[in-house]
Amino acid sequence: MIFTVPESQPFTLNPSSFEFSIAKAPAPALSQPSVTLFDAPGSVMKFDLASMIGLPSDLNGGPSYAITGFTETRLASAAVDPATGKLTLTANDRASRSVQDTVTVALTDMGNYEDCAVQVAVSYVTKPSATIAGVKAATDLVYNGEPQQGYTGSPQATYLSPLEQSVRDLQRPLCHHLHRYCFRR
Amino acid sequence: MAEDKPAYKLYFPKHAATGLVYNGTRQQGYSGVPVVKILADNGVDEMDYHAPLYVEYKGINSTVYNSPRSKPQDMEESTPTPPSTPAPTG
Numbered sequence: 001m002i003f004t005v006p007e008s009q010p011f012t013l014n015p016s017s018f019e020f021s022i023a024k025a026p027a028p029a030l031s032q033p034s035v036t037l038f039d040a041p042g043s044v045m046k047f048d049l050a051s052m053i054g055l056p057s058d059l060n061g062g063p064s065y066a067i068t069g070f071t072e073t074r075l076a077s078a079a080v081d082p083a084t085g086k087l088t089l090t091a092n093d094r095a096s097r098s099v100q101d102t103v104t105v106a107l108t109d110m111g112n113y114e115d116c117a118v119q120v121a122v123s124y125v126t127k128p129s130a131t132i133a134g135v136k137a138a139t140d141l142v143y144n145g146e147p148q149q150g151y152t153g154s155p156q157a158t159y160l161s162p163l164e165q166s167v168r169d170l171q172r173p174l175c176h177h178l179h180r181y182c183f184r185r
Numbered sequence: 186m187a188e189d190k191p192a193y194k195l196y197f198p199k200h201a202a203t204g205l206v207y208n209g210t211r212q213q214g215y216s217g218v219p220v221v222k223i224l225a226d227n228g229v230d231e232m233d234y235h236a237p238l239y240v241e242y243k244g245i246n247s248t249v250y251n252s253p254r255s256k257p258q259d260m261e262e263s264t265p266t267p268p269s270t271p272a273p274t275g
Contacts, residue, residue: 001214003195004239004254011223011234014192019245020201020214058209112207 027116028056030107039074039124041093049105050085053118060111068117070103074124078103089122099123130159193223193234214242 002017033052037045049065065085070078076092089103101122108115135153158169198215205212221234237256244250 001201001240001242003219004241005221005234006237006239009234010190011221012190012192013195013221016195018198018201018215020203020205021246022205022207022212025207025209112209 024110024114025112027114030054030116030118032119032121034121034123035087035089036123036125037074037089037091038127040091040127042076043091043127045089047087047089047120048085049080049087049118049120056113058112062110063107064109066106066108068104068106071101073101075101075103075122080105087120091124128159130157132157191224193221196220196222 003013005013030053035047037043064082065080067078067080074091077090079088103120103122104117106117132155134156135151138150138152141148197217197220202214202216219238222231223234225232239254239256241254242250242252
């Protein structure tokens with residue numbers, strides 16, 4: 001801080017300044033998030049870690065994210081974008097299922113707060129089977145040299161979401177393949 | 186010209202504040218009422234000069250901060266403007 005007097009005053013100040021510093025506040029108390037991965041080999045899911053941990057709004061820069069460790073019971077890899085905190089988790093190909101893994105993410109370089117870490121609890125659920133409805137197999141089809149659909153109606157699929165414990169409609173369009181068929185003689 | 190003027194010491198605050206920790210609010214960086222001892226017209230006696238006396242803040246140790254010049258806390262017609270979110274310098 002620098003003290004001064006108006007230019008009109010017949011004197012100056014010397015010394016006129018002091019230096020002081022303000023230490024960082026202690027590490028903020030962050031939420032320790034839980035995420036769920038599908039219990040399937042190679043299952044990859046991404047999470048917006050930055051939005052899940054309750055960061056203070058007055059960080060004054062940062063944080064930088066880094067994985068500092070993770071258990072590998074059912075987890076093949078864990079990666080985080082240093083700048084955005086986007087967390088990518090990949091399940092391994094082990095047959096056995098575990099209850100939970102843990103990923104530790106360090107947060108550093110915050111302007112107003114000391115470094116800290118969050119532990120992400122990772123659990124696994126079986127990928128649900130969807131039930132298709134709304135279609136009937138086509139009948140009375142006759143070969144005409146063109147692909148034929150083989151069903152009528154609009155296929156819809158529902159599944160029990162293991163993450164939300166509710167019945168959900170499959171939002172993405174169902175893929176189907178049209179084939180040419182011919183009769184054996 | 187400033188170099189032609191006598192220079193007097195700032196008596197209070199004597200020292201910058203220490204042990205400050207970021208708490209999300211403005212922190213003044215000193216305590217006490219700023220006062221300058223100046224010579225009286227007789228050239229012998231000392232008088233206390235209180236006002237106007239301005240204070241401004243600049244960042245040190247790579248901290249980027251520059252405040253507008255304002256009068257310190259003891260000035261009745263003004264309010265202090267220490268750093269609002271000073272980055273620590275440690």
